[in-house]
Amino acid sequence: MAQKRVLEGSEAVALAVKACRPHVISAYPISPQTHIVEALARMKADGEIESEYVRVESEFSAASVVSGASAAGSRAYTASASQGLLLMTEVLYASVGMRLPFVLTGVNRSISAPITIQVDQQDTVSLRDSGVIQFYVESCQEAYDVHLAAFKVAEDPDILLPVMVCMDGWILTHSYETVSFLEQEAVDRFVPPFNPPNRLDPKDPKTWGSYAEENVLTEFKFAIHDALQKGKDKIREVFAELARITGRDYGGLIEAYRTQGADIVLVAMGSVCGTVKEAVDVLREEGRKVGLVKIRCYRPFPYEDIWSAVRESKVLAVLDANISLGSEGAVGMDLKAKLCGIRNGPIVCDWISGLGGREVNIDTIRRIVGECERVRECGQDISELKWAGLNPALLP
Amino acid sequence: METQAINRRDNLFVSGHRACHGCGMAIAVRHILKATGQDVIVVTPTGCLETFSSPYGYSPWLVPWIHHLFENGPAVASGVAAALKAQGRESCRVVVIGGDGSTFDIGFGSLSGMLERGDDVLYICVDNGAYMNTGGQRSGASPTYSSTTTDPAGAASFGKRQLKKNLPEIVAAHGIPYVATASVAYLKDLQKKVKKAMEYRGPRYIQIDTPCPSVWGFGSDRALEIGRLGVRCGLVPLIEIENGQLKRVRKITDPLPVEDYLKAQKRFRHLFSMPEGGGVVAEIQKQADGNIAKYGLLKRTVDGNAETPP
Numbered sequence: 001m002a003q004k005r006v007l008e009g010s011e012a013v014a015l016a017v018k019a020c021r022p023h024v025i026s027a028y029p030i031s032p033q034t035h036i037v038e039a040l041a042r043m044k045a046d047g048e049i050e051s052e053y054v055r056v057e058s059e060f061s062a063a064s065v066v067s068g069a070s071a072a073g074s075r076a077y078t079a080s081a082s083q084g085l086l087l088m089t090e091v092l093y094a095s096v097g098m099r100l101p102f103v104l105t106g107v108n109r110s111i112s113a114p115i116t117i118q119v120d121q122q123d124t125v126s127l128r129d130s131g132v133i134q135f136y137v138e139s140c141q142e143a144y145d146v147h148l149a150a151f152k153v154a155e156d157p158d159i160l161l162p163v164m165v166c167m168d169g170w171i172l173t174h175s176y177e178t179v180s181f182l183e184q185e186a187v188d189r190f191v192p193p194f195n196p197p198n199r200l201d202p203k204d205p206k207t208w209g210s211y212a213e214e215n216v217l218t219e220f221k222f223a224i225h226d227a228l229q230k231g232k233d234k235i236r237e238v239f240a241e242l243a244r245i246t247g248r249d250y251g252g253l254i255e256a257y258r259t260q261g262a263d264i265v266l267v268a269m270g271s272v273c274g275t276v277k278e279a280v281d282v283l284r285e286e287g288r289k290v291g292l293v294k295i296r297c298y299r300p301f302p303y304e305d306i307w308s309a310v311r312e313s314k315v316l317a318v319l320d321a322n323i324s325l326g327s328e329g330a331v332g333m334d335l336k337a338k339l340c341g342i343r344n345g346p347i348v349c350d351w352i353s354g355l356g357g358r359e360v361n362i363d364t365i366r367r368i369v370g371e372c373e374r375v376r377e378c379g380q381d382i383s384e385l386k387w388a389g390l391n392p393a394l395l396p
Numbered sequence: 397m398e399t400q401a402i403n404r405r406d407n408l409f410v411s412g413h414r415a416c417h418g419c420g421m422a423i424a425v426r427h428i429l430k431a432t433g434q435d436v437i438v439v440t441p442t443g444c445l446e447t448f449s450s451p452y453g454y455s456p457w458l459v460p461w462i463h464h465l466f467e468n469g470p471a472v473a474s475g476v477a478a479a480l481k482a483q484g485r486e487s488c489r490v491v492v493i494g495g496d497g498s499t500f501d502i503g504f505g506s507l508s509g510m511l512e513r514g515d516d517v518l519y520i521c522v523d524n525g526a527y528m529n530t531g532g533q534r535s536g537a538s539p540t541y542s543s544t545t546t547d548p549a550g551a552a553s554f555g556k557r558q559l560k561k562n563l564p565e566i567v568a569a570h571g572i573p574y575v576a577t578a579s580v581a582y583l584k585d586l587q588k589k590v591k592k593a594m595e596y597r598g599p600r601y602i603q604i605d606t607p608c609p610s611v612w613g614f615g616s617d618r619a620l621e622i623g624r625l626g627v628r629c630g631l632v633p634l635i636e637i638e639n640g641q642l643k644r645v646r647k648i649t650d651p652l653p654v655e656d657y658l659k660a661q662k663r664f665r666h667l668f669s670m671p672e673g674g675g676v677v678a679e680i681q682k683q684a685d686g687n688i689a690k691y692g693l694l695k696r697t698v699d700g701n702a703e704t705p706p
Contacts, residue, residue, distance in 0.1 A: 054475065054515075056474075057508065061509055064506070067475060068475025071464075073483065207450055209462050210455070
């Protein structure tokens with residue numbers, strides 16, 4: 001029987017990691033990731049986990065330790081946030097290139113400067129081009145569930161890539177929720193021991209991380225991209241299998257919420273989706289045709305799934321808790337890239353929102369939908385980027 | 397396959413790699429692996445060794461070998477060691493072989509972290525005193541008054557003004573069981589030190605002087621000879637520090653003047669053509685004399701216990 005407990009999101013993640021029995025855990029502390037790695041350290045100190053716990057001097061080394069452990073054939077886990085994820089960036093690119101699977105929790109927090117410990121998704125979105133698979137979760141329960149799936153996806157012999165589970169700092173890591181857990185036997189069946197096709201082994205010596213040039217580099221990149229694209233089916237399968245075991249189905253790569261007959265579809269990732277669902281319910285009560293696409297898997301980008309959910313819509317209102325400074329929000333750009341040229345496709349309204357922990361509440365959504373209704377009738381200027389809740393009084 | 401099998405018994409780093417003619421580092425690596433044996437996993441940070449030994453599709457490595465990044469060799473090695481422990485494969489040992497750029501400079505934090513944690517890794521720095529892979533730029537290991545491409549000698553400069561970072565002592569200050577310096581000029585001594593390091597568990601460090609014909613500027617048949625001059629003048633002291641105590645040194649009889657070492661290399665040539673060069677050479681001589689005094693390198697003819705430092 002599954003157990004239920006009221007606990008903090010960080011503790012739920014630690015319990016999921018524990019259940020997956022990683023050989024090696026390595027981490028460097030950073031707010032708001034600390035409660036996860038502290039919980040795992042307590043488990044180690046109490047003898048509840050057998051993992052080797054490597055306490056490193058930087059996030060750069062944390063990512064490097066799990067990369068080395070993965071190459072040696074061990075399941076490995078790390079977690080970080082914000083500046084720590086940026087410091088890991090070079091390591092993550094290299095581990096993708098070398099097809100070293102491990103799982104990391106990307107606890108979302110804004111990037112300096114100005115320095116802040118508050119939430120937005122600039123950190124993990126900045127890693128979107130690395131080839132690391134990115135899942136975004138809405139609740140502590142989903143954080144628990146998706147961490148189980150993450151190991152299975154990362155270690156799939158056709159994928160073999162790092163997987164990052166992105167969860168909003170504080171809002172999820174430090175909030176309490178009733179979370180339901182699987183029995184250990186069920187997790188063991190779902191996530192069997194890591195058995196990679198290659199590992200560092202003197203009995204079968206191989207050379208890893210070679211120097212390459214134009215002769216093969218394109219093919220390396222193609223192979224990773226191809227694994228990500230084909231991996232979408234595998235990810236759908238893994239999520240479906242998990243849904244059967246847990247009885248909790250969040251959808252596949254996306255969750256489409258009341259998108260049937262919706263003119264305006266909000267598109268969002270992470271904990272804000274809970275707020276948006278509530279706003280959608282309120283606005284639907286008022287007779288306004290709105291829905292939500294929650295992106296659960298951001299990389300690989302699930303454009304087929306999104307398109308099938310929004311093809312009847314007129315406007316997509318994207319909540320981007322990030323910005324590519326000098327251009328637009330990342331999710332908005334991804335959608336425009338795929339929708340460009342589709343006859344009578346929806347207009348994409350990109351809203352930079354929720355930066356540095358700025359609240360996005362039902363009123364915010366109501367204003368965004370109101371503006372999108374105007375765009376639906378009048379169209380929008382191509383150069384227009386929308387900022388939710390921008391305070392002109394604070395501008396220079 | 398048969399050739400490989402035969403090779404593997406006595407040579408784990410075979411020919412065909414792309415090192416420069418007469419490369420001291422390639423010689424060092426072959427002899428390191430003779431001493432470790434084949435039950436090892438080698439981690440190599442970015443640098444000369446990585447580049448010349450791993451053109452995609454070819455490999456001289458007959459042991460499992462991994463290159464990941466420039467500044468994370470020690471951390472990758474820690475991860476490998478942790479995995480081996482978790483898998484109960486601890487008979488297999490982890491050896492890092494990295495250059496001075498990754499060891500002294502960009503990977504120094506990672507190295508210090510690995511040493512402080514006490515991870516079971518033998519770290520070997522093959523030191524050629526600059527970033528040779530990219531043409532000889534200044535590193536923290538470049539010797540004083542050497543000319544490098546980013547700190548060149550010129551009308552207003554003698555080259556690098558600072559000391560070579562004393563990494564063996566910094567490493568030893570972490571309280572690790574074994575620290576040694578070695579030179580390709582003394583291959584038996586080098587192998588003996590590697591073998592001794594392999595007897596310990598925990599972090600160990602060996603720094604090997606590996607003369608580079610291409611950038612130091614000497615004939616490709618002279619790497620061992622140049623290495624020997626460095627040792628015999630006192631600029632490259634060969635020492636062993638066990639559990640924080642200086643235990644053994646390689647003694648020098650009749651130390652050579654540093655000129656003999658400096659004059660043999662283009663990277664110091666400016667010292668002998670610039671008007672003030674004589675004073676600078678005297679300064680370098682003081683460094684050598686300082687090493688001889690500090691580590692007790694001088695062989696005393698009347699002392700029967702010459703192999704033990706005072």
